Structure formats: structure tokens, C-alpha cells
Amino acid sequence: GEDVEQSLFLSVREGDSSVINCTYTDSSSTxxxxxxxxxxxxxxxxxxxxxxxxxxxxQRLTVLLNKKDKHLSLRIADTQTGDSAIYFCVSGAAGNKLxxxxxxxxxxxx
Amino acid sequence: xxxxxxxxxxxxxxxxxxxxxxxxPISNHLYFYWYRQILGQKVEFLVSFYNNEISEKxxxxxxxxxxxxxxxxxxxxxxxSTKLEDSAMYFCASSRDAxxxxxxxxxxxxxx
Numbered sequence: 568g569e570d571v572e573q574s575l576f577l578s579v580r581e582g583d584s585s586v587i588n589c590t591y592t593d594s595s596s597t598x599x600x601x602x603x604x605x606x607x608x609x610x611x612x613x614x615x616x617x618x619x620x621x622x623x624x625x626q627r628l629t630v631l632l633n634k635k636d637k638h639l640s641l642r643i644a645d646t647q648t649g650d651s652a653i654y655f656c657v658s659g660a661a662g663n664k665l666x667x668x669x670x671x672x673x674x675x676x677x
Numbered sequence: 678x679x680x681x682x683x684x685x686x687x688x689x690x691x692x693x694x695x696x697x698x699x700x701x702p703i704s705n706h707l708y709f710y711w712y713r714q715i716l717g718q719k720v721e722f723l724v725s726f727y728n729n730e731i732s733e734k735x736x737x738x739x740x741x742x743x744x745x746x747x748x749x750x751x752x753x754x755x756x757x758s759t760k761l762e763d764s765a766m767y768f769c770a771s772s773r774d775a776x777x778x779x780x781x782x783x784x785x786x787x788x789x
Contacts, residue, residue: 598776609681609782610720610768655720664722664733665712665778 569593571668573656578674585643587671589656592637596658599632600665601641604653613654614641643673651675679703681781683769689787690759698754698784700769706779708772709752711744713737713765714783720768726752727775759788 573589591599600615616623616630616639623630629642643650656668682701690696702709711723724734726744741757752771756763766785770778 602780610770610780612777612779615777659776659778664710664725664735665720666722667712667720669719 569596569658569666571656571658571666573654573668573671575669576672576674578676579646581646581648581675581677583646585641585646585650585673585675587641587643587654587656587673589639589641589668589671590637591639591656591658591666591668593658593666594637595660596666597660598658599630599639600655600657600659601628601630602655602657602667604655604670606652610655646673646675648675648677681769681771681779683767683781683784685784686782687785687787689789692761692788693758696756696759696786698756698767698769698786700752700754700771700781701750702752702769702771703773703779704750706771706773708732708775708778709744709746710770710772710778711754712768712770712780714768715762715765723754756786759786761788764788 570592579585601613602610603613627644631640653670655670657665659665684699709726714720724738725732743755766783768783769781772778
């Protein structure tokens with residue numbers, strides 16, 4: 568079945584860039600998403616990219632997609648303490664189920 | 678900004694009891710979903726619902742589960758006879774256009 572894998576933990580200093588990486592297996596994924604979960608909160612849709620794109624930039628967020636290698640990354644520029652959260656890499660197709668990675672816990676140190 | 682809401686935030690029930698988890702999707706959304714996350718595991722898909730019928734369901738979504746949109750605003754997940762292994766965080770999601778899914782805050786279900 569479909570699978571999404573990502574590293575468990577990332578520690579970064581405030582002001583530095585964070586890069587979270589993910590790999591997925593489903594070739595039919597048409598959308599790749601990043602969701603953010605803060606402590607005690609729900610899953611917040613951060614950004615997404617269509618599978619026919621290589622890159623998407625949205626303010627401090629940059630998503631890179633290497634479709635050949637099925638590799639997705641999320642770069643957060645100028646990381647702030649408020650960016651401390653769990654980030655989920657997610658694959659899906661329109662109207663269909665989403666397949667979640669296990670989440671990367673990002674800790675931003677002052 | 679419109680949000681998906683879920684009630685209750687925490688439900689404790691005894692094994693074998695029926696529970697109903699409630700969700701109010703964003704008002705102009707047409708696609709509805711339930712996911713769950715067992716502690717320490719990945720978020721996993723349960724069911725999707727569109728045009729008043731189930732459009733896709735996972736292997737987890739067996740006969741003890743059912744979904745309903747009883748009144749045009751609520752979307753419910755019923756578990757008929759709860760088991761210990763049903764303890765999880767249950768997330769409702771909705772989508773207007775089928776590719777942006779917006780999630781509620783979740784209901785933590787504890788089966789004792």
C-alpha cells in the first residue's frame with residue numbers, strides 16, 4: 568500500500584532555516600501536502616503542491632518536489648519559536664484519502 | 678475564518694458501548710472525511726463521504742462503524758460496540774473542492 572516516511576525529529580536555532588524531508592511511494596499521488604500540528608491543536612493545512620510542479624513558495628515556506636525520486640521537502644526560512652510543532656508530510660489525490668507520514672517534531676531553540 | 682468543529686473534545690466509554698462522534702464541517706464544503714490516530718501511530722484514513730454516500734472506506738472501517746449526515750450541517754461517526762483498540766484521536770475533515778482538506782481539532786476517544 569501507500570506509504571509516507573519522514574524523519575522523527577529536527578532541532579534548529581531561531582533565525583536559521585529548517586528543512587524537513589519526506590519520501591512517498593504512491594506514484595498516483597496528485598497532491599503532496601504539509602500539515603502542522605501544534606500541541607493540543609488539530610491539523611492545520613500549511614501548503615501543498617501539485618505533482619506536476621517542482622517548487623512552490625509561500626512566504627517563508629518553500630516546497631520542493633522531486634517526482635522521479637518521490638521526495639518532498641519543506642523549507643521554513645527564518646524559523647521562529649512559533650514554528651515549533653509536528654509537521655506531517657501527506658500524499659493524496661483529489662477527493663480521495665490522504666496518506667500521512669509519521670510526523671517530524673521540530674524544536675526551535677532560542 | 679470558518680473552521681471544522683468537533684464534539685466532544687474527549688469521550689470516555691466502556692467497552693461494548695456505542696459512541697457517536699460529531700463534526701460540523703465548514704458550511705459550503707461538499708466532501709467529508711474521518712481519520713483517526715492511535716497514540717504513537719500515524720494518522721490513518723477511515724472513510725470519505727460525498728453526495729450523501731460513502732465514496733471510499735478503509736479496511737479499518739468495518740461493520741461496527743457508520744457515518745451519517747443527518748441534517749445538512751452535522752457529520753457523525755458512530756461506533757456500535759467499542760473495543761479497547763478503538764481508543765484514538767478521531768479527526769473530522771471537510772473539503773470544498775476535494776483537494777484541500779481542513780481538519781477539526783479532534784475527539785479523543787478512550788475506551789475502558
